[in-house]
Amino acid sequence: VRYPPEETAEKHERILEVATRMFRDRGFSGVNISELMKAAGLTHGSFYNHFESKQTLASECVLHAASQSLTKMDRYPTTETGHRNYIRAYLSVAHRDDPGNGCLMAALASEVSREQPAKKSMTRHVELFVDKLSSHFPWPGKRAKRAKRAEAIRMTASLVGAVILSRAVEDEAFSREILNEVLSELLGRAGGEEQRAA
Amino acid sequence: VRYPPEETAEKHERILEVATRMFRDRGFSGVNISELMKAAGLTHGSFYNHFESKQTLASECVLHAASQSLTKMDRYPTTETGHRNYIRAYLSVAHRDDPGNGCLMAALASEVSREQPAKKSMTRHVELFVDKLSSHFPWPGKRAKRAKRAEAIRMTASLVGAVILSRAVEDEAFSREILNEVLSELLGRAGGEEQRAA
DNA sequence: TGTACATCAGTGAACGCGCGTTCACTGATGTAC
DNA sequence: TGTACATCAGTGAACGCGCGTTCACTGATGTAC
Numbered sequence A, B: 001v002r003y004p005p006e007e008t009a010e011k012h013e014r015i016l017e018v019a020t021r022m023f024r025d026r027g028f029s030g031v032n033i034s035e036l037m038k039a040a041g042l043t044h045g046s047f048y049n050h051f052e053s054k055q056t057l058a059s060e061c062v063l064h065a066a067s068q069s070l071t072k073m074d075r076y077p078t079t080e081t082g083h084r085n086y087i088r089a090y091l092s093v094a095h096r097d098d099p100g101n102g103c104l105m106a107a108l109a110s111e112v113s114r115e116q117p118a119k120k121s122m123t124r125h126v127e128l129f130v131d132k133l134s135s136h137f138p139w140p141g142k143r144a145k146r147a148k149r150a151e152a153i154r155m156t157a158s159l160v161g162a163v164i165l166s167r168a169v170e171d172e173a174f175s176r177e178i179l180n181e182v183l184s185e186l187l188g189r190a191g192g193e194e195q196r197a198a
Numbered sequence C, D: 001t002g003t004a005c006a007t008c009a010g011t012g013a014a015c016g017c018g019c020g021t022t023c024a025c026t027g028a029t030g031t032a033c
Helices: A005-026 A033-039 A044-050 A054-074 A080-090 A104-112 A116-136 A145-168 A172-190 B005-026 B033-039 B044-050 B054-074 B080-090 B104-112 B116-136 B145-168 B172-190
Strands: none
Touching: A005 A033, A005 A044, A005 A054, A005 A104, A033 A044, A054 A104, A054 A116, A080 A145, A080 A172, A104 A116, A104 A145, A104 B104, A104 B145, A116 A145, A116 B145, A116 B172, A145 A172, A145 B104, A145 B116, A145 B145, A145 B172, A172 B116, A172 B145, B005 B033, B005 B044, B005 B054, B005 B104, B033 B044, B054 B104, B054 B116, B080 B145, B080 B172, B104 B116, B104 B145, B116 B145, B145 B172
């Protein structure tokens, strides 16, 4: 059956959207084409009318998730409060429990480091993420560009590490403790002047 | 052919050792039984004389890697210098480039978060790692146990996040920049009094 | 405006391969007597 | 001390399943005239 072109484009988009979510949720090797296509409302056979291979789709999904992530940051105002709210959302239980709609790095960085094709896109994303983090928000007491970049890199490592660990840990209290300790550290660094508990 | 029992135990150990390295290197799904057994100097058939299943082996490897990691920390003296050297080694290019012999969390935390069986062991390991980090090294200016634990959790997140990101990034300069920025942050926190660049 | 034909996305059976797991067989070690 | 037998880890062929990918077929849409 032939379909009107806008419907085809729509399906293409839907596959990409669904796959981006599923890959972040279960990893590349945890998703198979059949269930992916079923989730997009199609059968597995037509997959290859839209994408060259699973590998290709994976790479495109990395790009898709990357642009989603950066767009998400834009929704926070470029103020101290915006910065703090962004950090709160990133280190929230909601984000921990919904990797499918969450940070690309936290979900797939490990797997990508073993995958040649998507690695270049991931590299670019980490660069853009750091750039945006350092330019989008005001960094208290940091005038030099280099210092802001350094802080943004450190913050990125803390954010990603905290979420990955909180997801790997079964004990709910401990998992929250990880998120909260890193949260209060980063809120201290993002907000006003240095606030430091003895 | 029947073999003397100590030889059998030796082979068992060798499989575990090799598997622990390979799993960290390529992930659970990136390793198959045949190549694993070949690397241990045996053929795939005898695998099931030593372990119940691949899944079981994976769980035992998490335990094995966990105890290796903690032992490694013991090799550093319980001094400020020891602490700093430990951090330097963790955030080194050598560690980044050799996940097989490196930190369990940095290598497998993501994959474990999707695997029921090994998750409990990973949880326990993260707990023990944080405990050991906070008790083994002197934390400048932290007298309260709670404060030390909080610092250890934050440091763990930074360490793990930095190594995972540095591995996911293709650009060598950027990858080193991530390691180095987090390194200088953590050396500041581990060494003497707070040292902070403007 | 109507008719004939080409196009092309969707469908589901089928293919091929890899991989976890099983199994019949081997033969040296350990044990019984 | 010697002989017969049980044991059990190793071997590699074989099994079964899942999954990525292909393919012949369908039939509505678009195009030619």
